[in-house]
Amino acid sequence: MLKTETPAQDHASLDQYPTVELVNVLVDDQLNAINAVRAAAPRIAAAVTAALPRVEAGGRLIYVGAGTSGRLGVLDSVELYPTFSWPHERAVALLAGGQEAMFVAVEGAEDDFEQGAADLKKVDVTANDVVLLIAASGFTPYVLGALGAARDAGALTIGFANNADAPVAKDAEIGVTLDTGPEIISGSTRLKAGTSQKIALNTFSSALMVRLHKVYGNLMVDLKATNAKLVRRAIRLTVFATGADEAAAQAVLAQCGYHVKTAVVALIKQTSVEQAQALLEAAHGSVREAIA
Numbered sequence: 478m479l480k481t482e483t484p485a486q487d488h489a490s491l492d493q494y495p496t497v498e499l500v501n502v503l504v505d506d507q508l509n510a511i512n513a514v515r516a517a518a519p520r521i522a523a524a525v526t527a528a529l530p531r532v533e534a535g536g537r538l539i540y541v542g543a544g545t546s547g548r549l550g551v552l553d554s555v556e557l558y559p560t561f562s563w564p565h566e567r568a569v570a571l572l573a574g575g576q577e578a579m580f581v582a583v584e585g586a587e588d589d590f591e592q593g594a595a596d597l598k599k600v601d602v603t604a605n606d607v608v609l610l611i612a613a614s615g616f617t618p619y620v621l622g623a624l625g626a627a628r629d630a631g632a633l634t635i636g637f638a639n640n641a642d643a644p645v646a647k648d649a650e651i652g653v654t655l656d657t658g659p660e661i662i663s664g665s666t667r668l669k670a671g672t673s674q675k676i677a678l679n680t681f682s683s684a685l686m687v688r689l690h691k692v693y694g695n696l697m698v699d700l701k702a703t704n705a706k707l708v709r710r711a712i713r714l715t716v717f718a719t720g721a722d723e724a725a726a727q728a729v730l731a732q733c734g735y736h737v738k739t740a741v742v743a744l745i746k747q748t749s750v751e752q753a754q755a756l757l758e759a760a761h762g763s764v765r766e767a768i769a
Contacts, residue, residue, distance in 0.1 A: 606627075
């Protein structure tokens with residue numbers, strides 16, 4: 478039996494716990510998700526290193542999963558645009574059962590190996606693409622079908638699983654095993670297995686975006702200011718990065734569509750927005766190099 482399906486022996490009377498104790502053990506068990514990701518950190522770092530030249534060459538991030546794992550892939554993919562200005566077309570999420578499975582379980586979709594391969598082929602995967610394959614069990618047929626098609630296309634494959642020696646991790650070019658063990662509620666991998674996947678995906682994509690110069694210091698200077706909250710955030714980030722007052726920061730941001738990177742370079746170098754954009758282009762998007 479898979480570890481993720483094995484009943485947790487230390488909580489066999491879970492349904493009889495007082496509510497406060499019940500909540501405490503559910504929360505405390507989530508700490509095992511953090512420990513599992515920490516143990517897998519070298520593999521995640523290797524995945525970032527391998528992915529970087531592919532995405533620098535124009536490759537996409539393609540997430541593949543079913544159920545909770547697939548929804549977590551969708552979540553990571555859609556958040557890259559507002560956070561890092563990562564183009565929508567370069568963050569593709571494939572979910573077993575299609576878009577409707579984001580909100581309603583599509584029974585049996587995860588068992589379709591051929592559909593996983595077909596869905597991957599439909600997005601015209603190339604050798605520059607990075608395919609992230611996510612399955613708590615590590616045996617999900619839909620995900621394994623996509624894995625085979627991705628390997629055939631020469632894409633970089635990164636497999637995330639919550640059981641040791643699972644094919645999703647073993648058959649991928651880089652396997653990341655998040656050994657979270659049995660769930661308190663037997664088999665409910667939406668608990669700490671899902672938490673570990675969320676942390677691992679967030680860590681991978683965030684680290685990759687840092688390497689792609691989407692961050693200056695620890696400031697996210699390549700966000701898309703698509704609403705009032707993000708406009709305010711863009712102003713604050715520009716003030717933090719440059720020491721300029723809020724009025725000066727907002728004035729320059731207004732000239733460059735609230736692109737923090739451009740405003741930071743323009744203010745620090747005391748130059749025009751156009752010249753700041755040219756400096757950033759020459760520095761491959763690195764604020765640090767542009768102001769050096």
